[in-house]
Amino acid sequence: MLDFDSLLTDEERLIQHTVRDFVADRVRPAIAEWFEQGVSPVELAPELGKLGLLGMHLTGYGCAGTNAVSYGLACLELEAGDSGLRSLVSVQGSLSMYSIWKYGSEEQKQEWLPRLAAGQALxxxxxxxxxxxxxxxxxxxxxxxxxxxxxxxxxxxxxxxxxxxxxxxxxxxxxxxxxxxxxxxxxxxxxxxxxxxxxxxxxxxxxxxxxxxxxxxxxxMLPHARGLAGPLGCLNEARFGIVFGALGAARDCLNTAIEYATTRIQFDRPIAGFQLTQAKLADASLELYKGLLLALHLGRLKDDGKLRAEQVSLGKLNNVREAIEIARTCRTILGGSGITLEYPILRHANNLESVLTYEGTSEVHQLVVGQALTGIAAFR
Missing domain, CATH: 2.40.110.10 (Butyryl-CoA Dehydrogenase, subunit A, domain 2)
Structure with a gap:
């Protein structure tokens, strides 16, 4: 409804659609079974590496060197498949690889980064x-x-x-x-x-x-990291991916709810024709679109070298909080069907409970934003 694609470059759109196709072909057919069995699809790592998705926003050592927005869009499409898949990619690239790329010696980079980028190592x-x-x-x-x-x-x-x-x-x-x-x-x-x-x-x-x-x-030892600034710098990279990623789960929930509501007949008409259903869909789409614009703005700031840590906190706080609310709302549209793995909604909602907590809880990000607004740290 916002013609979001028009805000992207041709390369960004190509990367997003390539990842979307990969998720459709290699993830969606099996994700419910993986989730039910508690299996991580680590066998996909070489394919993810071949697509250039591992450490894709880093340069050199076999990394793709894309811009931040492209990385965010890839995270969005991966999490539309499942948060666990996006976690595998973001931990690989933004935490493991980034820590070596940013703080490691040349020998450490040469030893690990090419293999990690190719998915030959995790x-x-x-x-x-x-x-x-x-x-x-x-x-x-x-x-x-x-x-x-x-x-x-x-x-x-x-x-x-x-x-x-x-x-x-x-x-x-x-x-x-x-x-x-x-x-x-x-x-x-x-x-x-x-x-x-x-x-x-x-x-x-x-x-x-x-x-x-x-x-x-x-x-x-990583020679160029000293103090908490090292690990916290890595976490900020991963949080940025979540700002986009959580919206992928939300979009998948909304699309599923719309499709279900237009075909589910109750009281002799599709439930999409009832005002309360349309109100839920309208509100969910509104928060999704606002989150997309916020994520894109933060991505552009990052690509310009202007993104601050408290801005990433603002993005994660808003987008994950709204994504989980969208998932819960969409589940109600599906009724009892929404609690099964036949549909992805409750799987996304369950995953987002973890995303709400990791890489900084919502409460911590509220305090980061509060400190930025007031100049007073409330952590202690």
């Missing part, structure tokens, strides 16, 4: 801990000097791609502040166990990482 990002989520400054994971080596001890929780990753970026407290380390799979003392019985993001691998005296050489 990465994860170990920041959150069992007792420290929104307060990463309280982390307990330690890295101690042992000769010329480092020895890491601690636990990380809610780690996407954790048990399937070939390399983990792990953040730990040192005597010199918080530092990042690359921990390859199979390193003695490093184990990953999956979180079971999830009701959300079931088509995504979520793990706990245990580091029990993990010995690493000096070369495993």
């Amino acid at each position: 990465g994860c990002f170990g920041l959150t801990e069992p007792d420290f989520g929104s307060n990463p400054a309280g982390m307990r994971t330690r890295a101690e000097r042992s000769g010329t080596d480092w020895v890491l001890t601690g636990n990380k929780m809610w780690i996407t791609n954790g048990s399937v990753a070939d390399v983990a970026t792990v953040w730990a407290r040192t005597d010199d502040g918080i530092r990042g380390f690359l921990v390859p799979r199979g390193t003695p003392g490093f184990t990953a166990s999956d979180v079971r019985h999830k009701l959300s993001l079931r088509a995504s691998t979520t793990s706990e990482l245990t580091l029990d005296g993990v010995r690493l050489p000096e070369s495993a």
